[in-house]
Amino acid sequence: MAEQEGYLEFIESFNHIHKYLKKYTNSDDNVSFSDLIYKAKGHPMIDFYLDELHLFRKLRNIIVHQTDNFEQLVATPSDEAVERIKFIEQRLVDPSTIEVFKTEVVKFDVMDSIQDVLKISGEKEVLKLPLYKDNQFSGLVTSRAIAKWLQRHIQNNKIELSGTVSDLLELEKKSQYEFVPSSMTIYEAWRLYQISPKKLDALLLTENGKPEEEIQAVITYDVLLRYIYTHDQYVFH
Numbered sequence: 001m002a003e004q005e006g007y008l009e010f011i012e013s014f015n016h017i018h019k020y021l022k023k024y025t026n027s028d029d030n031v032s033f034s035d036l037i038y039k040a041k042g043h044p045m046i047d048f049y050l051d052e053l054h055l056f057r058k059l060r061n062i063i064v065h066q067t068d069n070f071e072q073l074v075a076t077p078s079d080e081a082v083e084r085i086k087f088i089e090q091r092l093v094d095p096s097t098i099e100v101f102k103t104e105v106v107k108f109d110v111m112d113s114i115q116d117v118l119k120i121s122g123e124k125e126v127l128k129l130p131l132y133k134d135n136q137f138s139g140l141v142t143s144r145a146i147a148k149w150l151q152r153h154i155q156n157n158k159i160e161l162s163g164t165v166s167d168l169l170e171l172e173k174k175s176q177y178e179f180v181p182s183s184m185t186i187y188e189a190w191r192l193y194q195i196s197p198k199k200l201d202a203l204l205l206t207e208n209g210k211p212e213e214e215i216q217a218v219i220t221y222d223v224l225l226r227y228i229y230t231h232d233q234y235v236f237h
Contacts (some may be wrong), residue, residue: 007063010077014060017053020092021046033057045095046186049088057083095185097237098205100227101144101217102182104193105130110138114149115161116167121146128202131165137211138169142201145172147196165191177202181209182216186228193221 005009017190021036022029024043031039037053040046046053059077077085106126108117121129129141148171153159176198182205195202202220206213 006079006082007076010085011060011064012054012164013082013085016089016202017092018202020089033060039069042192043203044185045092047191048093048187050085053172058080079126080203091187095187098180098183098184098186098189098203098219099181100186101205101223103217104126105215105218107132107215108141109133110164110166111170112165113161114163114165114167115228117141118146118161118182119166128220129165130204130215130218131170133167138171140177140204141165141168145169164213176200177204179204180205180219181204182204186224189219189224190228193224194233 010237016171018033018036021027021033021040022031025031025036025039027036027039034054034057037046037050037057058060059081063076106120106124107130110131117129121127127143131138145168149163149168150159153161153163176196178192178196180192180203184192189203192203200221202213202218204215205217205219206215
């Protein structure tokens with residue numbers, strides 16, 4: 001019976017979420033689902049799905065208290081509700097990590113020419129450039145510094161492309177970044193952008209979040225949000 005199957009799947013996923021919240025908040029069995037959500041306030045994924053979790057709580061209370069006779073069910077969760085709660089359950093129990101952003105990162109040495117930087121960054125459409133000196137991370141150059149440099153070197157509608165990347169780094173006074181480990185979830189990364197006291201230009205992904213490790217991705221806020229929305233991890237249908 002399809003209605004019975006959907007009913008059982010919904011309750012199973014709800015119970016898994018309930019169990020997760022109890023473990024996350026270190027609560028006992030006497031704490032209600034609503035109170036668990038409140039105690040988990042600040043959890044990036046709970047914040048994302050807050051309205052839906054309250055909706056599912058109300059639906060669960062209706063369907064579990066009506067009857068044990070599946071022939072006399074007054075209300076059953078729709079197929080969409082079942083799929084959605086299963087989706088949220090999976091995101092809570094086994095969330096995606098920022099490893100999905102791993103890619104070949106374009107890096108520059110501080111002694112590379114500005115001409116090479118402009119050429120490569122233009123070809124690859126890269127606006128955040130990790131810089132190295134003697135194979136050690138030296139800083140992050142953004143499009144702000146490039147724009148400032150171009151403004152200072154334009155004369156008679158011509159630009160003399162001389163100088164090295166270190167000249168750009170000198171103009172980058174406000175670049176802000178955090179090194180983050182590959183184990184960080186998509187939602188934790190999103191949360192970091194929200195709570196950081198400084199306006200972050202990028203998250204720099206390394207295996208363990210250490211500056212001396214190889215940078216595996218430069219994650220901007222726009223890229224992060226595009227992934228979240230593209231993969232339907234926020235909007236409820």
